[in-house]
Amino acid sequence: MRRTGSGSAAPYLRIVREIERRIDTGALRPGDRVPSIRQAAAQWGVATATAAKALDTLRRQGRVVAIPRVGTMVAEPGPPRSGTGRARRKRHPVTPGPNDERARVVHAAIALADAQGFEAVSMRAIAATLGMPTMSLYGLLRGKEEMATLMADTVFGELELPPEPPPGWRAHLELAARLQWSLYLRHPWLPRLMSLTHPQPLPNLLKFGNWGMSAILGLGLDPETARTVWWAVANHVRGTATNLEAQHDAELHTGLTPDQWYTAHLPSLHAALSTRTAPLDDRLEFDLTAFFEAGLRLLLDGAAVQIGRQHRP
Incomplete structure (x- = not known):
């Protein structure tokens, strides 16, 4: 029979357990990116198929969630199931949000930048300000780059341009x-x-x-x-x-x-x-x-x- 102790764990399980450890200790927090398939393969010295199996296992467990054009992120913790054992993590669907919700996020980012500077703006900080899960923001915006674009356009919309400019x-x-x-x-x-x-x-x-x-x-x-x-x-x-x-x-x-x-x-x-x-x-x-x-x-x-x-x- 094949041994399953920690010293002889299947290569993909070593990756799973290490990423779980980082999540459980807070080294990786909800909304943080985890290594991509290529990064994991290089970091743990395994084939890309092995790294892909590890990330797929974490996704099925609800520990991470894959977001198109963004990457694989640590999922927000969901409520525990009844009974003993580790609490399952809930996946948050990534769907476009209504314009008014996106505008609320952008205005919160502007207020944060006004108060603390642009370096303080992050998806996690905005989510904390609004009392929202970090991952839910990725259903509204692709990341800080798109956030910055919308922030700039929104504040330029504050300008009141007179329809009749001064002569000359x-x-x-x-x-x-x-x-x-x-x-x-x-x-x-x-x-x-x-x-x-x-x-x-x-x-x-x-x-x-x-x-x-x-x-x-x-x-x-x-x-x-x-x-x-x-x-x-x-x-x-x-x-x-x-x-x-x-x-x-x-x-x-x-x-x-x-x-x-x-x-x-x-x-x-x-x-x-x-x-x-x-x-x-x-x-x-x-x-x-x-x-x-x-x-x-x-x-x-x-x-x-x-x-x-x-x-x-």
């Missing part, structure tokens, strides 16, 4: 830039999700872009110049706003505001930068919004020169 291309662009800046002030994590080189076709972002771009349409500019002007303005706002989250983190870490930091470091700054070409004022102050406004003026002054060269009334 410059006033229109100034308003667009300030609306964008105000959005970043409310959500300092948002700039990191925006990309000039890999933009995403988000409905509310496209709506804002079309509204802003309309400021320079009809000025007789060639298409490349028109796009460059709008992209330069939008990217100035986004680029400056990337400092908002870093400023918040630095204030938490140092306990100093930007003005206090500059004051404390003026002697070393004087030593490094006080030259005829880079004088420093002893009353040096720094405000990101003032810096944004100054940069916007410089940028639009340059745009006015370029538009003046090509503009045909």
Whole structure:
């Protein structure tokens, strides 16, 4: 008769027992990914068929659940059966949820990012906030990447764009830039999700872009110049706003505001930068919004020169 002790357990059972041990000890928690078939085969030095049998055993036991396009995750614990023995784990069906439920999850993620930063956003943290099983979120969203996309589009939907913009291309662009800046002030994590080189076709972002771009349409500019002007303005706002989250983190870490930091470091700054070409004022102050406004003026002054060269009334 074949021995079944722990030392001679079938290879697939060794994998099953190790993953069960990690779940039972909390090393793997509900919603965590377990090794894939290929990863398990490499980790335990077995054939992929053996690793597949181990994961299938765990699935049949209800310890893990396979989610299409996501992977195999630790299942939420279900209620124990009557009688003795190990409690069975309940599988949660992965089905699309209603739009209002998904919106509730996205708004919870936004609130979490506003309070603690984007790094704090995870499926587990959102589920804990809402009092939901982590696995149930995967029936609504594929993961943090899709969550981030929906968060960005949702907050851009907060912008109230006047149907009749102010007259003149410059006033229109100034308003667009300030609306964008105000959005970043409310959500300092948002700039990191925006990309000039890999933009995403988000409905509310496209709506804002079309509204802003309309400021320079009809000025007789060639298409490349028109796009460059709008992209330069939008990217100035986004680029400056990337400092908002870093400023918040630095204030938490140092306990100093930007003005206090500059004051404390003026002697070393004087030593490094006080030259005829880079004088420093002893009353040096720094405000990101003032810096944004100054940069916007410089940028639009340059745009006015370029538009003046090509503009045909």
